Amino acid sequence: MKLKLFLFNIVLLLVLSCNHITKDEDTTVANTSKKLNSLKGTWELTGFYNYKDDVVVDSFDRNPEFRQLKMYTDTKVMWCKHRAADSSEWFGYGTYNYDGDKLTEVLDFGSEVMQEVIDEKKKFIFELDLYPNKFQQIELDEFGNRIYSENYVRVE
Incomplete structure (x- = not known):
């Protein structure tokens, strides 16, 4: 027993x-x-989607002579753009946050060309579709309809 x-x-x-x-x-x-499923890291632009009535109607890859990277830390964002045929500099730096499906970037400063944009508008709000190794930041019109997206893949 x-x-x-x-x-x-x-x-x-x-x-x-x-x-x-x-x-x-x-x-x-x-x-x-x-x-x-975090934005923290380095991302490279791969292409774009165009939307009509919130549906993708066109997609295209980035030009091979054009590169755009975004880097996110816990609270900061910096992006830069390189075009071999263009001598102008394109970059921006600021803070960001996201809550599920909304990404907000507030730029503090940027390159000379970008600073003109920042002087007019500092805050950029996007719809966010985030996956482990890719994301789309989607521009919305004043009615909340999708216009286009920038599509990124994680490089680090």
Whole structure:
């Protein structure tokens, strides 16, 4: 009888300990997923979508002679654009936040060309579709309809 009780307790402990490991693994997977769905990192522009009635009607890749990168830290954003055929500089720096499906960037300063834009408008609000290794920032019109998106992939 004592042997049966002893074996029962051993089996029960094994079952409970296996269940505990599964919960820890689930927590680790959930935390990893949250980290992957973060804007923090470096992103490169890959292309654009044009929308009509909130549906993609056209898409095109970026010109191979044109590069645009965005870098996000915990609270800061910086982007730069390079066009081999254009000597003007394009960059901007500021803060950002996002809450689910909305990205807000507030630029503090930028290149000479961009500073003219910043002097008129500092705050840029986009709809955000964020995935672990890509995202789309979608420009909306005054009625909340999608106009176009810039599409990025994670490079770091």
